[in-house]
Every structure is written in structure tokens, then in C-alpha cells.
Amino acid sequence: MKNSKYLIGIDIGGTDTKIGIIDSKGSIVAKTRTETLTKSSVQLLVKRVYSICHELAKNASIKWEDLLYIGIGMPGILDLINGSILFSPNIREWSGVPIVSIFQKEMKKICVLENDANAAAWGEKWAGAGKDSKLGSLIMITLGTGIGGGIILENKIWHGGKNGAGEFGHIVIETNGRVCGCGNYGCAEAYASATAVVKRYKEASDLTDDITAEDVFEEALNGNNIARKVMEETGMYIAILIVNIMHTLNPDVIVIGGGMAAAEELLAKPISDEVNKRIARFGTNSTKIVFGRLENDAGMIGAAGWARKTLEISV
Ligand SMILES: [Zn+2]
Known part of the structure; x- marks a missing residue:
């Protein structure tokens, strides 16, 4: 071109x-x-x-x-x-x-x-957070109302047999955990989507008001301990999901995107701490974990x- x-x-x-x-x-x-x-x-x-x-x-x-x-x-x-x-x-x-x-x-x-x-x-790979990735493998986890994602391997989108690849929201991260919209238990989406963050915060603080995930982020940034804990735990859940992906595909880059990426300040450290703790014995894992740049x-x-x-x- x-x-x-x-x-x-x-x-x-x-x-x-x-x-x-x-x-x-x-x-x-x-x-x-x-x-x-x-x-x-x-x-x-x-x-x-x-x-x-x-x-x-x-x-x-x-x-x-x-x-x-x-x-x-x-x-x-x-x-x-x-x-x-x-x-x-x-x-x-x-x-x-x-x-x-x-x-x-x-x-x-x-x-x-x-x-x-x-x-x-593909957008993040081409012109965003994964732009400098030379080897051409990138995984994007989109944390929004639900959790979805995309897989790029050898510089191509990996669609899967029936175009169903990249459903990271339904990877189980907690045995016998919370029920997910898909009918399974313990899916990542039931813990780390924006909807799940609101739900977990409301449960932890006995709140019945209508709030958004952004409200929880703000509370956490303002020093609300319950909100901080919910966000730290969310980081941990995202980290477990990331570790599973790292072990499966060993991608060059994992990009965290979607509405939840706005909470980078709150999530970045809990995610990297937990990932490092869980992969410490795997000296070869070189995956870079970054937040999306193209919003x-x-x-x-x-x-x-x-x-x-x-x-x-x-x-
Ligand atoms: Zn599910």
C-alpha cells in the first residue's frame, strides 16, 4: 500500500x-x-x-x-x-x-x-501497545461488560475452527466459583469484568445503589479500603487468567483493553505481582504485559x- x-x-x-x-x-x-x-x-x-x-x-x-x-x-x-x-x-x-x-x-x-x-x-498489534512486537504474536484481553479477546499468532488473527477462539472470559480461574452467564462456574468473566467488579464491590460493602465500575475505581483511588481490596483481587484474577494464557501460547505481548483498562493505575501492580509470583519458576517466559493504547x-x-x-x- x-x-x-x-x-x-x-x-x-x-x-x-x-x-x-x-x-x-x-x-x-x-x-x-x-x-x-x-x-x-x-x-x-x-x-x-x-x-x-x-x-x-x-x-x-x-x-x-x-x-x-x-x-x-x-x-x-x-x-x-x-x-x-x-x-x-x-x-x-x-x-x-x-x-x-x-x-x-x-x-x-x-x-x-x-x-x-x-x-x-489487530489494531493494538498494528498501531498500539503491540506495535513493536517483532515476532508477531499478541493476545488481547478485553475487559468490559463481559470479557472477550483476540489472538494473533504469526502475524495473523487466529479464529479457531468455528470462529470461536479468544473467549478468555470463560476460562475457569476458580474451581466451583461464581456462576457465570454461560452456565459454567468460576469463569474469569464472573470475577474480572466491569459487571463483576460492580457486583463484588456491592456485595462487600452491602450497597444497593446503582453504581458503575468507574465509581468503584474512583472510590479505590480515594482510599476506600473495600474498593481497593476489590480492585486488588480483580488484578489477581486477571493475573491468573494471564498466566494460563502465557502457559498455553507464550505470546510476545498480552494487551489488557476494554473499559477496565481505565483502572490501569489500580490494576497494574497487583497484576504484575501475581503474575511474577506464579511464573517465577519459568525462566523462559518473556511475555510483555501492557495496557491498550488505542482505547x-x-x-x-x-x-x-x-x-x-x-x-x-x-x-
Ligand atoms: Zn462463563
């Missing part, structure tokens, strides 16, 4: 869709967001995205023909070969929709569809970069 060429990255979420023009190095040239409006047809979103992209390109003095490919990231179970949505829990209305062909028809550009967590991992833009940037990577390899 010549340096003068650009990509379009689209990250479709249950509420908002992020749209950006990305340059050849993975930097954002222009970006905006629009409501996804999942109750309406995909066509409506595509028409809106089309005019937004024209507007963004015009304002950035980029010619439409210099926008090479479109990468689309979205949550759910996707048919990546045929470019359609099989089932997306937050966008149920679009199950079965051939989203890639709808986008290609309207935008007149080649589109590549990817799961949003994988796209975010909410990782999926949009990564979707664009992955589109280029897959298309330019296959041409």
Missing part, C-alpha cells in the same frame, strides 16, 4: 457505529460516530456511513479513489467467508444479514468483516488494517 492511500475502518456496536479514515501507518486521519439504529435496516446505516465517509474524505482533502478498502468490525457470531451476521446478541435484528455485500454495493469498495474483539487485537478506537483501526492485510496477501 502506498503511503498516499487510506483505509476506512468501521466499528459497529449495539448503540453507536464508529467510522474513521485510517492512514497506512494506522493513524486516524478523521473519525466520527453515528447511531447504529439496530431497529432499522442495515441499508439505512450503510447509506449514512457512505455520506459520512464522503464528508470525512472531503474535509481531509482525500480523494475517494484513494480510500482502498473498508474493514468492518462488529460483535457476535459472524460468517467471515460469506460476510454475513449469523447472530449478534446486541444486534439481534440483523441476524442473517449479508452485511458485506450490502456495504460493497453501496460503497463500491471491497469490504472485509471481522469480529470486533479480533479487530481490536475505543482499537476496533475501528484494526478492522481497517486487517482488511488491508487480508486483501493484499490474497491478491
Whole structure:
């Protein structure tokens, strides 16, 4: 790809869709967001995205023909070969929709569809926290409402047999532990997701108010001992998850992303202390543990970069 060429990255979420023009190095040239409006047809979103992209390109003095490919990231179970949505829990209305062909028809550009967590991992690998990783293996753990993730091995996204790889939230970290939304017990998601942090804090402090994970972070930073302890324990749980991943894949980098990454100040030390304690006997483990750098833009940037990577390899 010549340096003068650009990509379009689209990250479709249950509420908002992020749209950006990305340059050849993975930097954002222009970006905006629009409501996804999942109750309406995909066509409506595509028409809106089309005019937004024209507007963004015009304002950035980029010619439409210099926008090479479109990468689309979205949550759910996707048919990546045929470019359609099989089932997306937050966008149920679009199950079965051939989203890639709808986008290609309207935008007149080649589109590549990817799961949003994988796209975010690729974004961090390409232009974020894993940028300097020479060996090409990176694992991203996305700690948000739930826990997901992406696996990059030998410079490629590892999808697994049925595109189900990277479900780190359902790795068991506590035998006979808390019940998880998936029906199993002791999953990481039941301890270290934003939802679980709120739940554990409310239980520990007998609180019934509606609070968010950010409130717990703030309490901890303000010296609330219960909140501090909850965050330290959360760091420990994340560390156990990380150690399991390190032993399985020995990646160059593990990136912690998602909303919980905002608590880096509270989590970084408990995570590294616990990881070091648990891998002390394994002298060969060289995995770097870092927090994400692209925040909410990782999926949009990564979707664009992955589109280029897959298309330019296959041409
Ligand atoms: Zn589970």
C-alpha cells in the first residue's frame, strides 16, 4: 500500500457505529460516530456511513479513489467467508444479514468483516501497545461488560475452527466459583469484568445503589479500603487468567483493553505481582504485559488494517 492511500475502518456496536479514515501507518486521519439504529435496516446505516465517509474524505482533502478498502468490525457470531451476521446478541435484528455485500454495493469498495474483539487485537498489534512486537504474536484481553479477546499468532488473527477462539472470559480461574452467564462456574468473566467488579464491590460493602465500575475505581483511588481490596483481587484474577494464557501460547505481548483498562493505575501492580509470583519458576517466559493504547478506537483501526492485510496477501 502506498503511503498516499487510506483505509476506512468501521466499528459497529449495539448503540453507536464508529467510522474513521485510517492512514497506512494506522493513524486516524478523521473519525466520527453515528447511531447504529439496530431497529432499522442495515441499508439505512450503510447509506449514512457512505455520506459520512464522503464528508470525512472531503474535509481531509482525500480523494475517494484513494480510500482502498473498508474493514468492518462488529460483535457476535459472524460468517467471515460469506460476510454475513449469523447472530449478534446486541444486534439481534440483523441476524442473517449479508452485511458485506450490502456495504460493497453501496460503497463500491471491497469490504472485509471481522469480529470486533479480533479487530481490536489487530489494531493494538498494528498501531498500539503491540506495535513493536517483532515476532508477531499478541493476545488481547478485553475487559468490559463481559470479557472477550483476540489472538494473533504469526502475524495473523487466529479464529479457531468455528470462529470461536479468544473467549478468555470463560476460562475457569476458580474451581466451583461464581456462576457465570454461560452456565459454567468460576469463569474469569464472573470475577474480572466491569459487571463483576460492580457486583463484588456491592456485595462487600452491602450497597444497593446503582453504581458503575468507574465509581468503584474512583472510590479505590480515594482510599476506600473495600474498593481497593476489590480492585486488588480483580488484578489477581486477571493475573491468573494471564498466566494460563502465557502457559498455553507464550505470546510476545498480552494487551489488557476494554473499559477496565481505565483502572490501569489500580490494576497494574497487583497484576504484575501475581503474575511474577506464579511464573517465577519459568525462566523462559518473556511475555510483555501492557495496557491498550488505542482505547475505543482499537476496533475501528484494526478492522481497517486487517482488511488491508487480508486483501493484499490474497491478491
Ligand atoms: Zn462463563
